[in-house]
Amino acid sequence: MKQNYSTIKEKDFLWIEKLLICFLLVRIVGFILNTSEILFGYDVSWDAYITISFLIVAMAYLGFYGITQSKIILPDFLIENHIAKTIELENKTSYLKDDEKEVLKQQFYKCMSEEKLYLLPDLNLKMIADKMEVSQRKLSAFFGEVLNSSFYDSINSFRVEEAKTVLKSNAVESHSITGIGLSCGFSSKSSFYRIFKNxxxxxPSEYRRVALKESHRT
Structure with missing residues (x-):
């Protein structure tokens, strides 16, 4: 996901939590039934059916929840990128030519500096690839070979620089720090604070205080 999305939302991974919870509930039901038989001498011949019923319900729920999470199903280009990178590492060859790297670099920084696409909170690899009129595979290779970074880290670096500029300005007087983070393309307060500190x-609050001190000294 870091190779193709600029924002990784917590909700995209909730299915893992739900999977563990459902599995734990099924195990608890089975444990209660087995313990009851041992401690109280209950002869429940149909206890296995109870466990299986809980398991079926859990699987049905996870199946329904899973199909609503489109990002769980990896698009084909992610698989292609993985294969391409594996081959590239094995052969130690570059996917991009030198002249392609320079052209892509100019196009990419134009999208960032002039159009500031990083301000879009749901920006993804496909959106920039369409804007630059290149394939997603080629653009993904550009981040790895030229920027030595993932799409996620590269875009968020621009967002952090934008936030730093705003935090040094007087915008804080009319906007909250969280609001500034959201205006710079971050999807939530937690992601803004986590990525900015990283x-x-x-x-962001500490950075603002340091910037104010430095401005007073000058």
Missing amino acids: KTGMS
Whole structure:
């Protein structure tokens, strides 16, 4: 997902939590039935049917929930990217030619500096590939070979730089720090604070305080 999406939302991974919860419930039901037989001498010949019923209900629920989570099903281009990268590592060859790298670099930075596509919270690889009129496979290779980064990290670096600029300005007086993060393309307060601190070593609030101190000194 980091190779193709600029935002990884927590809800995209809730199915894992639900899977574990359903599995745990089925195990608890089985444990209660077995314990009852041992401690209280209950001879429940149909206890297996209870466990199976719970299992069927859990699987039906997970199946229904799974088909509503489109990002769980990997698109074909992700598989193609994985195969391409595997072959590339094995052969130690570059997928992109030198002249292609320079052209893609200019196109990409134009999309970032002039059109500021990183401000879109749901920006993904396909959107930029369509804008640059290149294949998603080629653009994905560009991030790995030229920027030595994933799509996710590259886009969020632009968002952090934008946030740093705004935090140094007077915009904080009329907008909350969280609002600034959202305006810079982050999808939530938690992702803004986490990514910003990972990139700068400080939270947005701490960065704002340091910037204010430095401005007063000058």
